[in-house]
Amino acid sequence: MIQRKLEVTYLPFDRSTRVPPGTTLFSAAHWIGLPIDSTCGGRGTCGKCKVRIVGAATEITDADHRELRQDEIAGGWRLSCQARIHEDMRCEVPQLLRVPKAATMGLGRLVILDPNVRKVYVELEPPTLEDQRSDVARLHDALEAEGHDMTAEVPVLRSLPSVLRDAEFKVTAVLGGEHLVAVEPGDTTGECYGIAFDVGTTTLVGTLMNLRTGMAAAVSSTLNGQAPFGADVISRISHGMNGPEAVSELQAAVVKTMNEIIGRLYAEAGVTADRTYEAVVVGNVTMLHLLFGVDPTPIAMMPFAPAFMEPLAVPSAEVGLNIHPHGYVQTLPALGAYVGSDIVAGVLATGLAREDKLRIFVDVGTNGEIVIGSTQRSLATAAPAGPAFEGSQIKCGMRATDGAIEGVQLSDRVELQVIGGDVKPVGLCGSGLVDAVAQLLLTGLLDHSGRMKSREDAGHHPLADRLIEVEGVRAFLLAEGVYLSQRDVRELQFAKGSIATGIKVLMDILGITPSDVDEIFLGGSFGSYLNPESAKIIGLVPPVNVDRIIAVGNSAGEGAKIALLSYRERQVAFELPARLEYVELSGRTDFNDAFVSVLQFPHLEAVS
């Protein structure tokens, strides 16, 4: 998987980057924040992204012949969106994108508004005996003149003649990539929507985006309708093993959930399906297999080789999603069987691997997905954490819903933060668990081996009377009927130990220590609620200044929105699997060795 990287330098900026062979000059520039001028967004049809190659073999593509003059070609000018990098090279950029329409998204990322879905209003010349081009050719030529390529398929062709003639040949063409999605009478360029979906095993979030303004028009989320088939991916896959009907059942369940969300989005924003042309969907590998009805069995079985990890563009009708009937559902690629497109979206949203800063991204859940890197080199892996962080396998554990303790502060008394506000605590969710353990370590009621003190050992500690025994096991009473047991602490040790080990293995491969780390991002719905200080105290993440540990919220959903709004960013996501090296932890002896060494909690002086 490790390829020789090639160095490309952009003049007059003198900015360089190292990319895998075959990357375009256009795309590589975008990686390092140089948005080369373009109206077609890098599709080879507008001719604006030309650069001059300096002292390297000169490729000439068809698009060059189409868009450039012969003397320009002879002078070394090429379309940067078509010119692929096959050796170290330098090029001169005459023009960056001026005053682009852009939005700040994800983690302070400036995203240029340039969606894959484009609406183009054209006034066609009506046919005459001297000009008998077909309707398709007529539309194609008009779009080409404005820098857009187009291919038309049968579903749109069916009504094309009447649409054109009823509208007196004044129509709006809707392009999804180069696919002609629709031809609408008159000028409808003002109404253009898409939906970004984060399909989680537990929760689905959909955001209806206005592709013209780049703003969210509505957001909605709900539980995954696959829940009756099991809480985690393994139980979903197990159900799918019952055969193609079972897979179809799981598919129908998630599609139904998505369509419920879509219905609410339309109602809230006053938007219709026929103005919503694309859905960008991210999720773990299992969720995407089930969304398309693809057999997920191999994901659950050694050696974990899924049917697909590549990005797919699937007709919405084939998926059954209630957007425009000729629209497309686009997914992002995955990095491994357990590092899905949700993580790729997270990487997109955080800008990780595209800046010189060395950063760690951790999505904490049943699996801890970890990405570490900078422009120099980036690695990704998944560490099996078990269900502790989701509140499962914990005596008083529960999901992060009303009544769950999500924050704990111990001093001479116990202060609790409970979801739902003024309600009686009924259990402990993941972030509360991490807080509780961290606070017990700080107060000395838990030693760094993870052993809880007995009430006798605690002596005059102000919280000594909270130390109890339940069924012969030591525990700490957090509230009436809610306690943390010694066994719960052990569960957490295994869970955090696994993730911490994953991080350590990747850091060792990169040859870096905690002092080299610029930032740590905690992602996923759990990471967003996690107290960074507690994460550090229990040793889930390496000991860095707590200011550098940042909760990045629903980075998967942000990444999906970015890919919906920017064709350039989508290309970047497509190229991430070639840039990020996937490390499989199963069977690595260094993982097992490191795991033993990080099972314990850090000594407090090491993290303060």
Add this chain to the structure above:
Amino acid sequence: MIQRKLEVTYLPFDRSTRVPPGTTLFSAAHWIGLPIDSTCGGRGTCGKCKVRIVGAATEITDADHRELRQDEIAGGWRLSCQARIHEDMRCEVPQLLRVPKAATMGLGRLVILDPNVRKVYVELEPPTLEDQRSDVARLHDALEAEGHDMTAEVPVLRSLPSVLRDAEFKVTAVLGGEHLVAVEPGDTTGECYGIAFDVGTTTLVGTLMNLRTGMAAAVSSTLNGQAPFGADVISRISHGMNGPEAVSELQAAVVKTMNEIIGRLYAEAGVTADRTYEAVVVGNVTMLHLLFGVDPTPIAMMPFAPAFMEPLAVPSAEVGLNIHPHGYVQTLPALGAYVGSDIVAGVLATGLAREDKLRIFVDVGTNGEIVIGSTQRSLATAAPAGPAFEGSQIKCGMRATDGAIEGVQLSDRVELQVIGGDVKPVGLCGSGLVDAVAQLLLTGLLDHSGRMKSREDAGHHPLADRLIEVEGVRAFLLAEGVYLSQRDVRELQFAKGSIATGIKVLMDILGITPSDVDEIFLGGSFGSYLNPESAKIIGLVPPVNVDRIIAVGNSAGEGAKIALLSYRERQVAFELPARLEYVELSGRTDFNDAFVSVLQFPHLEAVS
């Protein structure tokens, strides 16, 4: 439409041709019968078709980088299938295809067996922890190693994991172009079929082709199920004007007919739908619109601009054709609203426009489609002939079925050739009509203005007693109850006059006279039965030696078979619209002038 042509010369053969800008070196060579070596057939994936460009700007494509060494590229070597011609150029061909599997098809054309559908047996390495590529990536890489590109869509992905694992990763990949149509357990390369369809307004012909041997496995034909909606394209279009449901009705009727044919083909050859991966369909523009359910209205209305004339590849499931559910239906392009893909197929089958010989191709029917040309320049047009040639509007006219007089010989007696052999003649079909008129001209019973002699005028002519009057109109009695009337002769004069005028207009544009014409091809189901001598006598075709007038049979069906068996030939068909100039006759003053001059029959001395 007229583009500057570029000249390309192939060494060491010193063969040249002139092609439109953008044509590939590979394709242009194939045009002139130089099959450059290749296993992938020109898809840029096998690397065998390399040529050395001599003294011209050197393009380098991605495929070049992939398939050629750096020193080869530096030395001017390029993949000829990727190198497009943008200026006059010369290149050196190191290797022609050796001992290709080929078949003689169409008009003595040697067609290299290289179908778009390819079956590739692969034994994949099963996944391991060290090699966790997805199933798609694994298959892709194995096919790429053998020179094939591949993209997989959701329908095939669904069962890919179980197919691969049940077959222990020993499978046959079925590629339709680069689309992965199927993955079959074990080695099934021996079973590979496709269907060539000629969808006529009246009759449909389907041929099941064995794509491994290039042989026809079964042939079947039947009447178009759209017949109840009218006999000709105009009445079909009129029915379609009743709205989308009416178009769907017409679509369902033709698809049903095609599936009936398919059922018979499978039964006869013992072949199943899941081993039949592609259908190549040709037909007039209206038939293809209706096949896909596309509104055909504009075809019938000035200025005759259809929805599409481009070739389409449509998933079989979308068409409803009973071949492999993930297979494709491929059409060929049309040249004009009334010069459809059946004519393009005919041009493919005859090799017209690809050889130095100057040839005329005429498909005689309700419309006379005409193509005239050589490698130098080629023109196409359609002349509205009316229904006379199909036996309609003729007093005793009938279709070419049992009882129809299809041949007439007059001397001192009347000799008739009747369809069905020893049956009583009941009417006159198109070829019989042409024969009858030609023979009457030869015997002097008809003068060159088209005026029939009365019995009195005929005097002692041995056939004088056959001259009768029916309802006050002169007529010639062919058999009991079957006669040819003066009005029928006038109808034929208009019909042949229109086609003859079309031919004359094109010949005038090319600046040629009958003595320049090397061959005349009579195509279509009618042309095949037409007596070449009679066609010449009535002035339907220019006066050339009768040996040079050749009935070419069902050239449309032959062309469809060629496009099914040869990816190269299919590319040639796709390029024909750029090579053939379409001439619209409506509103041309030279057409009207010429029409008047050719209404009369030629003087006999001019055609003898």
